[in-house]
Amino acid sequence: MTxxxxxxxxxxxxxxxxxxxxxxxxxxxxxxxxxxxxxxxFEIDSDKAVGINGGxxxxxxxxxxxxxxxxATCKFQATTELDRISECDAISICVPTPLSESHGPDISHILxxxxxxxxxxxxxxxxxxxxxxxxxxxxxxxxxxxxATGLEVGNDFFLCFSPERVDPGNR
Numbered sequence: 105m106t107x108x109x110x111x112x113x114x115x116x117x118x119x120x121x122x123x124x125x126x127x128x129x130x131x132x133x134x135x136x137x138x139x140x141x142x143x144x145x146f147e148i149d150s151d152k153a154v155g156i157n158g159g160x161x162x163x164x165x166x167x168x169x170x171x172x173x174x175x176a177t178c179k180f181q182a183t184t185e186l187d188r189i190s191e192c193d194a195i196s197i198c199v200p201t202p203l204s205e206s207h208g209p210d211i212s213h214i215l216x217x218x219x220x221x222x223x224x225x226x227x228x229x230x231x232x233x234x235x236x237x238x239x240x241x242x243x244x245x246x247x248x249x250x251x252a253t254g255l256e257v258g259n260d261f262f263l264c265f266s267p268e269r270v271d272p273g274n275r
Contacts, residue, residue, distance in 0.1 A: 116140075118141050119191055119192050120136050120144070120194045121189050121191070121194070122195075123146045123197045124198040125146070125147040125163075126198065127163050127164070128235075130145070130156070130163045131166055132198060133145045134180065138177075140179065143180045146182075146184070146186055153183060187223075190226055193230065194229065194230040195229060197235055198235060199235050201237050215245065221249075222252060225250055225255060226261075227255065229262070230262040230264070231250065231263045231264075232266050233263075233265045236268065242263060242265040246263065
């Protein structure tokens, strides 16, 4: 499986899904699309998805012009249709992790995203958690949700943690 997965990630028909089109997910989506890879951006806020597809950015680090240029390549589309996650070869979870009232990370968005990914998980997919969280989140929370599907990490799908640290507006 590993060799065929690596071969597939070298192919031209790769599709990447990015869950959460905020200050991490939207710039990431545009960079991937600029490299020639097709990107589906998943956003639960339908107004944001419509705005993004219309070339209107809500993220300080992404100009409308940046967005329009990438949209013109037809390599990026925002959608609220979460079942389309199954179309993607790689899925990047970029949902917010605000501080809770007890000043720890609120991981409710990660848990919600993991349930959506689990419902749409298929063999051969790579799932990447990019939301900033505490050590162990991927193994302790995301992995059990995904393996509850009957698929096994390392054999049927792949999972990793790649936290993003960004400072919006600081170019």
